[in-house]
Amino acid sequence: MDDLLNNLKISVSDGLYLKDPESSDLGKKIIGNGIMLIDKIGFEDFTFRKLGAEIQSNESSIYRYFENKHNFLVYITSWFWGWKEFQLLLATNNIKDPVKKLNTAIEVMAMPVKEDIRFKHINEVALNNIIINESSKSYLTKKVDEDNDHGYFLSYKHLVKHVSAMIQDVDRTYTFPLSLATTIINGSLNLHFVSEHFSSITDCKDGIGPTMFYKNLIAQLLKSP
Amino acid sequence: MDDLLNNLKISVSDGLYLKDPESSDLGKKIIGNGIMLIDKIGFEDFTFRKLGAEIQSNESSIYRYFENKHNFLVYITSWFWGWKEFQLLLATNNIKDPVKKLNTAIEVMAMPVKEDIRFKHINEVALNNIIINESSKSYLTKKVDEDNDHGYFLSYKHLVKHVSAMIQDVDRTYTFPLSLATTIINGSLNLHFVSEHFSSITDCKDGIGPTMFYKNLIAQLLKSP
Amino acid sequence: MDDLLNNLKISVSDGLYLKDPESSDLGKKIIGNGIMLIDKIGFEDFTFRKLGAEIQSNESSIYRYFENKHNFLVYITSWFWGWKEFQLLLATNNIKDPVKKLNTAIEVMAMPVKEDIRFKHINEVALNNIIINESSKSYLTKKVDEDNDHGYFLSYKHLVKHVSAMIQDVDRTYTFPLSLATTIINGSLNLHFVSEHFSSITDCKDGIGPTMFYKNLIAQLLKSP
Amino acid sequence: MDDLLNNLKISVSDGLYLKDPESSDLGKKIIGNGIMLIDKIGFEDFTFRKLGAEIQSNESSIYRYFENKHNFLVYITSWFWGWKEFQLLLATNNIKDPVKKLNTAIEVMAMPVKEDIRFKHINEVALNNIIINESSKSYLTKKVDEDNDHGYFLSYKHLVKHVSAMIQDVDRTYTFPLSLATTIINGSLNLHFVSEHFSSITDCKDGIGPTMFYKNLIAQLLKSP
DNA sequence: CATGAATGAGGCTTCATTCAT
DNA sequence: GATGAATGAAGCCTCATTCAT
Numbered sequence: 001m002d003d004l005l006n007n008l009k010i011s012v013s014d015g016l017y018l019k020d021p022e023s024s025d026l027g028k029k030i031i032g033n034g035i036m037l038i039d040k041i042g043f044e045d046f047t048f049r050k051l052g053a054e055i056q057s058n059e060s061s062i063y064r065y066f067e068n069k070h071n072f073l074v075y076i077t078s079w080f081w082g083w084k085e086f087q088l089l090l091a092t093n094n095i096k097d098p099v100k101k102l103n104t105a106i107e108v109m110a111m112p113v114k115e116d117i118r119f120k121h122i123n124e125v126a127l128n129n130i131i132i133n134e135s136s137k138s139y140l141t142k143k144v145d146e147d148n149d150h151g152y153f154l155s156y157k158h159l160v161k162h163v164s165a166m167i168q169d170v171d172r173t174y175t176f177p178l179s180l181a182t183t184i185i186n187g188s189l190n191l192h193f194v195s196e197h198f199s200s201i202t203d204c205k206d207g208i209g210p211t212m213f214y215k216n217l218i219a220q221l222l223k224s225p
Numbered sequence: 226m227d228d229l230l231n232n233l234k235i236s237v238s239d240g241l242y243l244k245d246p247e248s249s250d251l252g253k254k255i256i257g258n259g260i261m262l263i264d265k266i267g268f269e270d271f272t273f274r275k276l277g278a279e280i281q282s283n284e285s286s287i288y289r290y291f292e293n294k295h296n297f298l299v300y301i302t303s304w305f306w307g308w309k310e311f312q313l314l315l316a317t318n319n320i321k322d323p324v325k326k327l328n329t330a331i332e333v334m335a336m337p338v339k340e341d342i343r344f345k346h347i348n349e350v351a352l353n354n355i356i357i358n359e360s361s362k363s364y365l366t367k368k369v370d371e372d373n374d375h376g377y378f379l380s381y382k383h384l385v386k387h388v389s390a391m392i393q394d395v396d397r398t399y400t401f402p403l404s405l406a407t408t409i410i411n412g413s414l415n416l417h418f419v420s421e422h423f424s425s426i427t428d429c430k431d432g433i434g435p436t437m438f439y440k441n442l443i444a445q446l447l448k449s450p
Numbered sequence: 451m452d453d454l455l456n457n458l459k460i461s462v463s464d465g466l467y468l469k470d471p472e473s474s475d476l477g478k479k480i481i482g483n484g485i486m487l488i489d490k491i492g493f494e495d496f497t498f499r500k501l502g503a504e505i506q507s508n509e510s511s512i513y514r515y516f517e518n519k520h521n522f523l524v525y526i527t528s529w530f531w532g533w534k535e536f537q538l539l540l541a542t543n544n545i546k547d548p549v550k551k552l553n554t555a556i557e558v559m560a561m562p563v564k565e566d567i568r569f570k571h572i573n574e575v576a577l578n579n580i581i582i583n584e585s586s587k588s589y590l591t592k593k594v595d596e597d598n599d600h601g602y603f604l605s606y607k608h609l610v611k612h613v614s615a616m617i618q619d620v621d622r623t624y625t626f627p628l629s630l631a632t633t634i635i636n637g638s639l640n641l642h643f644v645s646e647h648f649s650s651i652t653d654c655k656d657g658i659g660p661t662m663f664y665k666n667l668i669a670q671l672l673k674s675p
Numbered sequence: 676m677d678d679l680l681n682n683l684k685i686s687v688s689d690g691l692y693l694k695d696p697e698s699s700d701l702g703k704k705i706i707g708n709g710i711m712l713i714d715k716i717g718f719e720d721f722t723f724r725k726l727g728a729e730i731q732s733n734e735s736s737i738y739r740y741f742e743n744k745h746n747f748l749v750y751i752t753s754w755f756w757g758w759k760e761f762q763l764l765l766a767t768n769n770i771k772d773p774v775k776k777l778n779t780a781i782e783v784m785a786m787p788v789k790e791d792i793r794f795k796h797i798n799e800v801a802l803n804n805i806i807i808n809e810s811s812k813s814y815l816t817k818k819v820d821e822d823n824d825h826g827y828f829l830s831y832k833h834l835v836k837h838v839s840a841m842i843q844d845v846d847r848t849y850t851f852p853l854s855l856a857t858t859i860i861n862g863s864l865n866l867h868f869v870s871e872h873f874s875s876i877t878d879c880k881d882g883i884g885p886t887m888f889y890k891n892l893i894a895q896l897l898k899s900p
Numbered sequence: 901c902a903t904g905a906a907t908g909a910g911g912c913t914t915c916a917t918t919c920a921t
Numbered sequence: 922g923a924t925g926a927a928t929g930a931a932g933c934c935t936c937a938t939t940c941a942t
Contacts, residue, residue, distance in 0.1 A: 019926090026927080042367040047911065058928045063913065136361050142267040144422050153423065160426045176438045178428045179416055186415050187408050194407055197369050198378065201385045203403045213401045220446045244901095251902080272936065283903045288938070469905090476906080492817040497932070508907045513934065586811050592717040594872050603873065610876045626888045628878045632869055633862050640861050641854055647819050648828065651835045653853045663851045671895045694922095701923080722915065733924045738917070 008118055010082040015150045016075045019065050029055045030062055032121040035076060039126040043073060043134040070141070074152050077135045080127055081155035083116070084108065085162065098169040099224050103215055105166050110188035110211040132189045160185060171222035180221070184214050233343060235307040240375045241300045244290050252290055254280045257346040260301060264351040268298060268359040295366070299377050302360045305352055306380035308341070309333065310387065323394040324449050328440055330391050335413035335435040357414045357421075385410060396447035405446070409439050458568055460532040465600045466525045469515050479505045480512055482571040485526060489576040493523060493584040520591070524602050527585045530577055531605035533566070534558065535612065548619040549674050553665055555616050560638040560661040582639045582646075610635060621672035630671070634664050683793055685757040690825045691750045694740050702740055704730045707796040710751060714801040718748060718809040745816070749827050752810045755802055756830035758791070759783065760837065773844040774899050778890055780841050785863040785885040807864050835860060846897035855896070859889050 009022060021027030033054050038046045048069060052059035066072045088108050095101040113128035139153065147153065163181035167174060174180070191210040195202040204210050234247060246252030258279045263271045271294060277284040291297045313333050320326040338353035364378065372378065388406035392399060399405070416435040420427040429435055459472060471477030483504045488496045496519060502509040516522045538558050545551040563578035589603065597603065613631035617624060624630070641660040645652040654660055684697060696702030708729045713721045721744060727734040741747045763783050770776040788803035814828060822828065838856035842849060849855070866885040870877040879885055 024926080044366065048913095049911080052928095058930090059912085060914075060929075061927055064927075068912075133365050136365065139422070140358050140361065140418075141269065148422060157423060157426050164426075175441065176428050178426050179435070179438045182416065182419055182426065183408060183412050187412055190407065190411050191404055193365075197364070197373060198382060201382050201389070201403050201407065203401050210404070213404045216400065217442075217446065221442065249901090273938095274936075277903095283905090284937085285904075285939080286902055289902075293937075474905080494816065498934090499932080502907095508909090509933085510908075510935075511906055514906075518933075583815050586815065589872070590808050590811065590868075591719065598872060607873060607876050614876075625891065626878050628876050629866055629885070629888045632866065632876065633858060636865050637858050637862055640857065643815075644857055647814070647823060648832060651832050651839070651853050651857065653851050660854070663854045666850065667892075667896065671892065699922090723917095724915075727924095733926090734916085735918080735925075736923055739923075743916075 008086075010079050010086065010119075012075055012078045012082060013151045013154060016071050016078065016152055017065055018063075018067060021065050021075075026055075026057065026061065027065055028121040029057075030065055031076065031079075032123070034072060035123055035127050035130060038073070038076075038134060039123075039129050043069075043130075043137055070138070073134065074138045074147065076127060077131065077138045078152060078155045079122075080131050080135070081159050083119070083124070085155065085159045087116075088159070088162065092166075098166065102163075102166045102170050102218060102222075105163055106184060106214045106218070107211055109163070109185055110191075110214055111208060132192050135189070167218070167222065170218070170224050174222055180218075184217075188214065233311075235304050235311065235344075237300055237303045237307060238376045238379060241296050241303065241377055242290055243288075243292060246290050246300075251280075251282065251286065253346040254282075255287055255290055256301065256304075257348070259297060260348055260352050260355060263298070263301075263359060264348075264354050268294075268355075268362055295363070298359065299363045299372065301352060302356065302363045303377060303380045304347075305356050305360070306384050308344070308349070310380065310384050313384070313387065317391075323391065327388075327391045327395050327443060327447075330388055331409060331439045331443070332436055334388070334410055335416075335439055336433060357417050360414070392443070392447065395443070395449050399447055405443075409442075413439065458536075460529050460536065460569075462525055462528045462532060463601045463604060466521050466528065466602055467515055468513075468517060471515050471525075476505075476507065476511060477515055478571040479507075480515055481526065481529075482573070484522060485573055485577050485580060488523070488526075488584060489573075489579050493519075493580075493587055520588070523584065524588045524597065526577060527581065527588045528602060528605045529572075530581050530585070531609050533569070533574070535605065535609050537566075538609070538612065542616075548616065552613075552616045552620050552668060552672075555613055556634060556664045556668070557661055559613070559635055560641075560664055561658060582642050585639070617668070617672065620668070620674055624672055630668075634667075638664065683761075685754050685761065685794075687750055687753045687757060688826045688829060691746050691753065691827055692740055693738075693742060696740050696750075701730075701732065701736065703796040704732075705737055705740055706751065706754075707798070709747060710798055710802050710805060713748070713751075713809060714798075714804050718744075718805075718812055745813070748809065749813045749822065751802060752806065752813045753827060753830045754797075755806050755810070756834050758794070758799070760830065760834045763834070763837065767841075773841065777838075777841045777845050777893060777897075780838055781859060781889045781893070782886055784838070784860055785866075785889055786883060807868050810864070842893070842897065845893070845899050849897055855893075859892075863889065 014020070019027065021031050030051065034046075034051050037051055037054055041050070046069060048059040048062045048066075052062055066075065088105055091108050092101050092104050095104060113124050116122075116124050139147070141147075160178060160181045163184060164177040167177040167180055188210040191202070191204055191213065195204045195206075195209060199205075202209070204213060239245070244252065246256050255276065259271075259276050262276055262279055266275070273284040273287045273291075273294060277287055291300065313330055316333050317326050317329050320329060338349050341347075341349050364372070366372075385403060385406045388409060389402040392402040392405055413435040416427070416429055416438065420429045420431075420434060424430075427434070429438060464470070469477065471481050480501065484496075484501050487501055487504055491500070498509040498512045498516075498519060502512055516525065538555055541558050542551050542554050545554060563574050566572075566574050589597070591597075610628060610631045613634060614627040617627040617630055638660040641652070641654055641663065645654045645656075645659060649655075652659070654663060689695070694702065696706050705726065709721075709726050712726055712729055716725070723734040723737045723741075723744060727737055741750065763780055766783050767776050767779050770779060788799050791797075791799050814822070816822075835853060835856045838859060839852040842852040842855055863885040866877070866879055866888065870879045870881075870884060874880075877884070879888060
């Protein structure tokens with residue numbers, strides 16, 4: 001399994017790039033430094049020109065890889081959810097008990113992210129910040145339906161369905177498994193943001209707060225058979 | 226009470242505007258048409274120039290009222306939450322039973338919005354769309370802490386605390402009242418978005434889906450005394 | 451009639467500009483210097499940025515007047531033909547004899563242009579060079595039909611019809627008055643270009659060559675009654 | 676004569692290309708698809724990158740053949756006039772009567788073009804459209820004199836002289852044979868454009884209109900001996 | 901108070917071209 | 922000889938904002 005993991009590549013819809021950034025050193029630099037830069041200055045202020053300066057290259061080179069900065073954001077977001085799915089698989093694969101499995105899934109979703117040495121060019125901690133602070137901008141746009149038709153959000157939707165299935169494995173009678181999965185995945189991003197910036201309305205003072213909240217939630221909500 | 230309602234004004238932090246838009250016809254036109262325009266073209270493409278054209282005025286006139294389009298978004302978002310708080314008060318004021326009260330609150334938060342004839346210049350339905358599609362951009366920015374220090378998000382936070390208090394009135398032992406309130410308020414926006422655009426991951430096919438989801442949630446989660 | 455001439459304004463389709471360049475000093479500077487600059491460096495190399503530098507202003511100011519450089523070219527071309535029509539009227543107004551009238555028209559069309567002191571901000575000689583060297587680019591484009599539908603070529607077409615009518619006044623039996631008018635108007639631009647640049651295939655070594663050619667042409671071609 | 680025709684190659688000034696496009700399959704693809712592409716999108720929007728995509732090759736390959744897109748246009752224009760000269764020769768070679776000869780020449784110049792099966796890689800109909808719509812841009816530039824000095828317009832000028840000679844064979848006393856030849860050759864391109872796009876100023880509603888116009892013209896203008 | 905005009909700066913994008921293989 | 926990758930420079934255009942009336 002080690003070999004398998006070493007040759008690992010998170011797959012992302014190929015409509016999102018003009019040239020696969022994983023296929024060249026420059027591409028990897030674009031991804032790696034792009035993540036750091038968005039984390040640093042925010043997506044609004046992020047431009048390909050600034051990224052070009054950052055990697056000692058010209059913005060035009062970046063345009064060979066991505067049509068525009070929106071697609072870049074969708075790309076790294078999609079990569080993130082693909083990577084999360086992979087984390088989820090690794091963490092839950094050997095667990096038989098559905099309740100334990102779902103609790104582990106919540107941990108994967110809601111616990112603070114750690115660096116993944118398997119993907120050297122990507123700083124997963126910075127990327128996680130972007131997911132919290134910027135990723136909703138990848139779909140809160142007027143072209144969301146078009147992008148969705150192109151399959152740009154498949155990684156995310158796949159993950160939701162995955163968690164939803166785990167919920168159903170715990171309680172087949174529960175009526176809203178998809179909504180609950182969405183609540184856990186998106187909601188935990190939101191709770192992390194709130195605890196960071198709006199401390200007066202949080203009861204999750206530390207990194208693991210959201211995890212407790214969702215574990216308690218499912219414990220009350222779902223009736224295991 | 227009629228008089229009270231007629232003289233009604235939703236209060237918004239005065240740091241958000243340079244000149245109170247409620248104080249003149251032009252100001253109301255800016256708010257009213259601004260909401261319609263953002264709903265139509267999205268916040269990214271929205272500019273004061275386009276709004277100026279819409280209201281047959283010059284963009285410089287709008288700068289008399291708002292420093293920039295970000296503050297405009299924060300303003301209308303803040304107005305919305307103030308208005309929601311007011312709806313909440315009207316709807317729950319006379320209810321004694323805490324459980325009933327919280328359920329009514331969920332309805333106010335999660336049910337589709339209807340036009341409010343009390344505020345003639347504002348189309349609450351369009352504004353609600355903006356809240357769903359754009360409002361998170363009002364705080365997902367690098368200056369969120371600065372804006373927060375200025376008190377720009379007080380309406381929203383006040384509402385969260387209000388719902389949180391209602392939750393506590395139902396179950397004093399529950400550990401995460403604020404997180405649950407946040408989950409209901411923000412989560413329902415998200416569920417509405419998902420059911421509109423990502424139909425494959427929703428189990429709320431109609432407008433009232435989210436309401437049912439949250440009512441079920443609190444019924445299971447909170448132990449009434 | 452003097453007063454009339456002093457208040458003169460050549461009219462150009464208002465779809466061609468965003469703001470009437472005749473309505474401000476800056477607008478006139480844009481027209482005047484734009485003509486000089488295109489004459490100097492050619493339409494391909496002409497940009498609003500360079501024109502901005504020329505008039506100590508920013509290109510963005512020019513964009514307030516014209517949507518793009520193509521529309522600028524169509525504008526000055528249209529102005530030119532409106533002006534030519536006006537020259538034609540002045541020169542032929544009092545002539546009764548149709549043959550004399552048509553010969554005078556040929557002179558107006560084919561003789562070298564002189565400065566017109568009535569339009570101080572426009573250098574008609576430079577503009578005439580542009581008409582010879584660049585004006586065909588105003589219609590040799592993929593959007594010619596669209597532009598034509600907007601009425602951008604009305605001045606030119608009106609002039610052709612005017613000359614065509616003069617031809618018919620000379621010889622009602624002639625079958626191709628419009629083609630002949632086109633031949634005179636466009637052809638003389640071409641002959642001027644050829645005599646300037648392709649001397650081996652011209653027999654019009656001087657400025658008045660084309661005039662003689664067309665006068666001879668109509669003398670042979672048309673049968674006066 | 677069959678052999679002669681089979682080995683036929685229209686000669687074009689070798690300064691126009693870096694590597695003879697007739698010397699390789701790729702070269703012929705560049706010419707053939709380049710013509711189709713310019714016809715489709717217009718010369719302004721035509722780029723070597725787009726042509727590269729069209730022929731499944733890289734733009735850099737095209738740079739091996741042509742220095743820039745301007746030279747490409749001059750090349751195909753030059754090829755066209757060489758080909759026209761050849762058509763003229765074929766059509767008039769056996770005609771003795773100068774008047775008949777000139778009339779045939781007019782037909783070759785002004786009648787709609789038909790596919791020539793002798794040059795498989797070139798679509799002469801598309802090329803003729805380019806000559807009508809784009810070819811003037813090959814000489815209406817600031818470097819026309821330089822290009823002319825390099826001999827890039829020899830094919831065209833040779834054709835003009837050829838027709839001019841035919842005119843003189845009909846009427847030695849006529850003063851403007853070159854101008855008349857130019858008028859016929861260039862004017863017919865212009866009349867075709869006008870009848871296609873400016874229908875209100877044409878009296879040549881069909882493809883053969885210009886032919887009639889010029890035949891009538893020379894019949895009146897030239898005195899056969 | 902409201903507005904029309906003007907503008908500097910910068911965004912996004914493409915072009916034409918070179919370099920290395 | 923053909924090609925893929927990379928890039929500097931520049932194009933076009935719009936934004937957010939200020940100034941003068």
